[in-house]
Amino acid sequence: MRAREHGIVIGTGTPGPHNAITDVAGVRVGHTTLISGEGARVTGQGPVRTGVTVILPHGDSTFDEPLYAGLHWLNGCGEITGMPVLEEFGVLTSPIALTNTASVGVVRDALVELEIAATGKPAWSQPVVGETWDGRLNDISGQHVRREHVHQAYREASGGPVAEGSVGGGTGMICHGFKGGIGTASRVVDGYTVGVLVQANHGKRERLTVNGVNVGERLPAKPVANEGAGSIIGIVATDAPLLPHQCRRLAQRAGLGVARTGGAGENFSGDGFLCFSTGNRNIPSAALDSATPRTYQVTALSDEYIDPLFYAVIEATEEAIVNALVAAETMTGADDLTITGLDGATLAKVLTT
Amino acid sequence: MRAREHGIVIGTGTPGPHNAITDVAGVRVGHTTLISGEGARVTGQGPVRTGVTVILPHGDSTFDEPLYAGLHWLNGCGEITGMPVLEEFGVLTSPIALTNTASVGVVRDALVELEIAATGKPAWSQPVVGETWDGRLNDISGQHVRREHVHQAYREASGGPVAEGSVGGGTGMICHGFKGGIGTASRVVDGYTVGVLVQANHGKRERLTVNGVNVGERLPAKPVANEGAGSIIGIVATDAPLLPHQCRRLAQRAGLGVARTGGAGENFSGDGFLCFSTGNRNIPSAALDSATPRTYQVTALSDEYIDPLFYAVIEATEEAIVNALVAAETMTGADDLTITGLDGATLAKVLTT
Amino acid sequence: MRAREHGIVIGTGTPGPHNAITDVAGVRVGHTTLISGEGARVTGQGPVRTGVTVILPHGDSTFDEPLYAGLHWLNGCGEITGMPVLEEFGVLTSPIALTNTASVGVVRDALVELEIAATGKPAWSQPVVGETWDGRLNDISGQHVRREHVHQAYREASGGPVAEGSVGGGTGMICHGFKGGIGTASRVVDGYTVGVLVQANHGKRERLTVNGVNVGERLPAKPVANEGAGSIIGIVATDAPLLPHQCRRLAQRAGLGVARTGGAGENFSGDGFLCFSTGNRNIPSAALDSATPRTYQVTALSDEYIDPLFYAVIEATEEAIVNALVAAETMTGADDLTITGLDGATLAKVLTT
């Protein structure tokens, strides 16, 4: 059950049919979830509580058909590979993968493999991989994510409803002292759809705020050390026709959604946000041997109409975080650490009393 | 033989004893060079013309003892992982590795392994890996770099003279239409040492300029397609006590050295520069469990004295590029492509006539 | 009466003695308020509802003794002059002045005059002037601010309590559909003081949120067109010893305080934040003829201890905005436009029911 199914409505906007990033036409999400072992942590053996999530930005090959994109860091204690290309050209040239901090490399190189398969040319791309740190519940030093896990998530990615909570890259995450992970939400404004997917691993319990109500300590949870030392990666998708600098503007607003739920871009938190627009699909591939036209036509949103998209990003980010919390059930991981799942019914009750 | 041994003197500054990045006390460099196979390219088999170079920024563990650092992109068609941490905190928290574009991930995760071994704690760091593209001479899609190659370069890293040309990450690189690769140089100014190491894979032949003289087409070379589609990564080290934003300032000047030798930050070139300072060694580790003091004392260079360091970075970058070119010998790689080595004696002659 | 005097307490932190930016030792604030005329707008004649606010960052001459500083734009539809120096050197080299959009220039040049008087040398500095747009209540095109108004605010700047609401640069401002202007607040954490001063001219009425409660439409106000087309400039002062990049980190958090009170960095809003630290006072002047030492010693806060400062900035920004709203009384300006002052007692009542 998701936040809305518990009667928890965030903001005033209208979600899309799945209230998910997949409401942006063509966007697909796949998860590979790795859960095995229990008890004491033995590096390389487990317990394993991790995974990888892959987001395909449109229905075709991103390696061949880039999209305009932009990013923003609220706090840069994290990683999103592929940043220079995103910033220099303003384009997203690969699927986006999310995983744990110690497995960014293997996931990145697996995307290179997928690029080679997709393009039939020598590897060239700078894939985009974000991460958050699951080193409490997961044997992170064991680097358990393997290339085939990325291939699987890529292969199985689909539109429609998105699994949330302790799945994919979000499997072992902790958020505001509760079990965190993957969450998503969407808004429809002015005929455009804005979808947000987060991998939520950030925040202190005493700061958790839902719809303006500080609820963190009014909800039962086993205490956990070092809260707020996590991170949140947010992916914003929209079919509004945005130029690269406009994508960057939307990306910064995802951080405002984090702020409204109690985050602050804490020092040890890697709070990075990437926004891509599917509103222009004819952007030339960066590949060297293409028969690229000298110029091409694009559609741009007039900046004057961007505020509703800002509000949509903020609200959808808030709701995606709450969805991640509500979906994730209590988990016991490495060294028998147990992280309490936030109970949606209890949260709904606290919000109305 | 290096440029100076051929009588080619770049600029007016004084090099350090090894005219290398290792002239900055504590800096060590290690290369693993992978050369095998010949003939037609078969993905996964070869021919292999690649490798990895590791730079250890000081004599101890960078994972435990960070340094102030900053970076600049002249053109962002490339990758340096770990950018968010570098930009948010202004610190370098790992060794630096350079490799080929398709192997960034495996090298990054190998540095994570080294972090675990060095710190004895769960993996946490965001290692720094830069890359350039060796896909003409090397079976880049084969992703031939393996973790043990990184471990080897790390283990064997040493001070003193640095092997140049077709070694380490520079093995399969092409620069201004000639065989490129690793080059280094240094300058001593005002009692400080500035060292630069480049992995040079950039530039068009007709623009190659040494000491102001356009020499590219006055030197014999087999033509090669798509020159200028490479990249250059430059690492600037100094013992001058620089704050993070001052490191960033030096990093930008490395791009001016590229410009003076004929580079332009071409569209498909990933020209990224990272500068670190060993002048402050007591910067607290970012690790969560450290008994970190609330404040610490650092020494800062007065900005008014920074110009000589700027000039040193420019000159040393120019000379490092020329050293890379002069050191790299003619190489035949995948599909029997041959890239001509620039002959130092011929270059010296052209410069004086 | 301020928010706290109405029983409205923002957050959990402890304010300094004046709950103002002047709680940071040495910080002084001066306002020149220009109110004259009424009725129809005649460009050049009035009505005049504007002014200038000057912030002196420490007890001596900022022109001679710079401070580390950093800035962040949540949305850049605005102006803060002097940005390149702030970003390149990480230092604040002038007092800070706030005024209306059309008078930035005269205020800037007046600060140059003050520099000449203070230093006795040829003009050199790049003064820092921020602005928001008072073109509804004020004959902004009349450019009524004159140099002597800046001199007066500079001369009369003092520590202690700070006048709020429709004073100085905030005189003609509108915030979330109510009368806005200058507001300030402070927090004491870990022995450090963080003070924030805002010139608040931003936000839509329906989004105004205090302590998580959406109150904008539950408070009486005459409707006003084009809300959200304003801006907010926030100045963050602290005596914590921060390096330039750490100041920039605090500056970004001011935007989170804006978000928590209902702002979104709207498209036409210039939401810029500048943070300076008085924690290091021996930073060499940039003046050319100084007998500057080659290096100097500074104290830096370990990043690990920065979160409480982040929270303090967020809270103090929220409270400064509410203080601006509560202090500003209903004002009638150009073309008889009336903007309703938000009544603190009514707000307090709404928040508790």
Add this chain to the structure above:
Amino acid sequence: MRAREHGIVIGTGTPGPHNAITDVAGVRVGHTTLISGEGARVTGQGPVRTGVTVILPHGDSTFDEPLYAGLHWLNGCGEITGMPVLEEFGVLTSPIALTNTASVGVVRDALVELEIAATGKPAWSQPVVGETWDGRLNDISGQHVRREHVHQAYREASGGPVAEGSVGGGTGMICHGFKGGIGTASRVVDGYTVGVLVQANHGKRERLTVNGVNVGERLPAKPVANEGAGSIIGIVATDAPLLPHQCRRLAQRAGLGVARTGGAGENFSGDGFLCFSTGNRNIPSAALDSATPRTYQVTALSDEYIDPLFYAVIEATEEAIVNALVAAETMTGADDLTITGLDGATLAKVLTT
């Protein structure tokens, strides 16, 4: 006489008909030059050696019809007002003015006056004013530029040949130890025109390099103290249809032209570059009351074709600097300081021997 008339040809590209920024259709340039008094400096009286240059980016009102634009700082010891709007929206919304450091404000506010006259609406814009420091030859503290000087340069701006050397904003400037000022040049590539105009006040004499030849100390000049403490502002115009981030990319290349003539972005130098594209003219005005369409169509250059524009910017910047030097004649200013004009015939001779 200009560099080419002396036989000094920079690079290999083809200039436009006027070899000036005005070769980009619609671009107009106007100068107001202020020269009066001699002898000892008396603040407020003179001697006066300063002025203002205005660049109109297209044939209509920039206040109503913005252009895509981007900027880059090689070294930020300077000022270009209006930066936040340029960076947030990627548009240029005003004419560009260049003047001396102490007069930026008055010039900015004069552009606001011109905006009011052009639009007939309340002042709203954030005008773009760059500066360099003429405090050696000019009584800079006297702030001699007045609003009517800006109006005059704006009114008299024209296409065709551009006056160079000691004119307009460049009147009192010093460059590489010689008399500097305004210079311009252009290149035609792939059917596009790239024009550059510089206000050159930067560089050390011993580093001056023309076509790769270090000439500074081979040319006669009276020594001058503190060379390299100036600045260079460069304006890049093109009719190639560039998006904002592509303009920013061209702007960075202007710095490479500075580097190739011996600049280094010295510490006290404000080396800022702004590029605008006239290739799209239907960008919605940011004015609040416009009947703006929700979306609009733009043409974008495929990045793959951008290299020739990069080379054109580099070359044209180099030539604009040399043109500034060659055009500026020996000048005596405040306190009888004489700055030697670089003689073009002598330079030509040095370059060929």
